[in-house]
Amino acid sequence: MQLSIIGLGIMGERLLRAALDHGGTRVVGVWDPSPAAAARLASITGDVAMLESAEAAIGAADAVYVASPPASHIALGQAVLGAGRSLFLEKPLASDVAAARAFVSAASGQRAAVNFPMASSPAVAQLRAWLPEVGEIRSISIKVAFAAWPRAWQAAAASWLALRAEGGFTREVVSHFLFLAQRLGGGLRLEQAHAEFPGGEACETAITARLMAxxxxxxxxxxxxxxxxxxxxxxxxxxxxxxLRLRDWSFAERQGADGGWHAAPDALPNPQMRPLTLSRQLDKLAALTRGEGVDLATLEEALAVQEVVEAILAA
Structure with a gap:
């Protein structure tokens, strides 16, 4: 698979590094308008060019990973699919639900997926293997907490991650767990929600919600x-x-008879688990590009998650 990347921020760099180590992928170019991104690319590898435009990145590849800020996702996604390339889109689809619905409808049947890594997480695969042991699922509980938002490693993207229009932890983090709840339980339906904002343009500081999956x-x-x-x-x-539970992204754990939680013997901290997960994502993206069926997150699944996220933030 010949892959190009649009947007060399945190997510773009993570997939780039995974792709450079992936035997089935050749990165043919990157495009990001930031001079800092060009310098960062040069520090990572001298074998991948910083291309002159998004159009050049799309034209050079079989598959394109769009990891730019959310406001640009739909336009770039349309350009990728319009050129006949496979699209791997970073979430969220957009913060504009109506625009996302129109995009997903128009893209039906095309080679497109969204980067929800839990579709390929070894820890999630372990939870699925254990599911028969716990019987019929009666409830799912999701809790996320942060010392600060954005997190320290996201500081370079604070210009949009910290703002209500496109950022916030509900879109960036909670969406992953809503996607997993949807995969395990079924279609999402929001019943009640509350979101707290500090004022001005700042993003949310607290949320609560009740849903059905x-x-x-x-x-x-x-x-x-x-x-x-x-x-x-x-x-x-x-x-x-x-x-069962998934703790801190990568620890699959079972509750024992003693009430304590016991991790899978091969559990790894997320920094060590992430490259394994991204390698599996790339395996599936290559298969999608060949026209094969895969279990990457579909545009429809991502839209369902986005609709719930935006409804929570509007509550």
Whole structure:
């Protein structure tokens, strides 16, 4: 697969590094208008060119990863699909739900997917393997908390991540867990939500919500400034015979008879798990580009998540 990347921010750089180590992928170019991005690309590799435009990046590749800020996602996605390339789009689709709906409708049947890494996470695969042990799923609980938002490693993108228009932890983090709830339980339906904002243009500082994922009740809590950890999250699945959880992105854990939580023996911290997950994402993107069926997040799944996220933020 010949891959180009549009947007060399945090996510673009992560996939670039994974692609450079991926035997089935050749990165043919990157485009980002920032001089800092060009310098960063040169520091990572001398084998990939910074191209002169988004059009050049699209034209050079079989598949294009769009990792630019959300406001540009739809226009770039349309350009990629219009050129007959496979599209791998960073979430969210957009903050404009109506525009996202129109885009998804027009893109139906084309080779397109959205980068929700939980579709390829080894930890999520472990949870799925354990699911029969807990019986019928009775509830899902999602909790996310941050010392500050944006997180320290996101400081370079604070110009939009910290603002209500496109940023905030609900779009950037909660969306991943809503996607997982949808995969495990079924279609999402928001029943009640509350979001708190500090004023002005700043993004949310706290949310609560009740949802349904198919027939499964889902509770959601999120907050900023409530933990010392930069990023802490729990996704708990409670069934008729027991409980499972995903902790801090990458630790699959089962609740034992003693009430304690016990991690899978091969569990890894997220910085070590992430490259494995992204390599699996690239495997599937290459298959999608060849016209094969894959279980990457579809545009329709991403739209369903976005609709719930925007409804929570509007509450």
């Amino acid at each position: 198919g027939d499964v009740p889902v509770t959601l809590e999120g907050s900023v400034g409530t933990v010392a950890a930069e990023d802490h999250n729990l996704f708990v699945v409670t069934g008729t015979k027991g409980a």
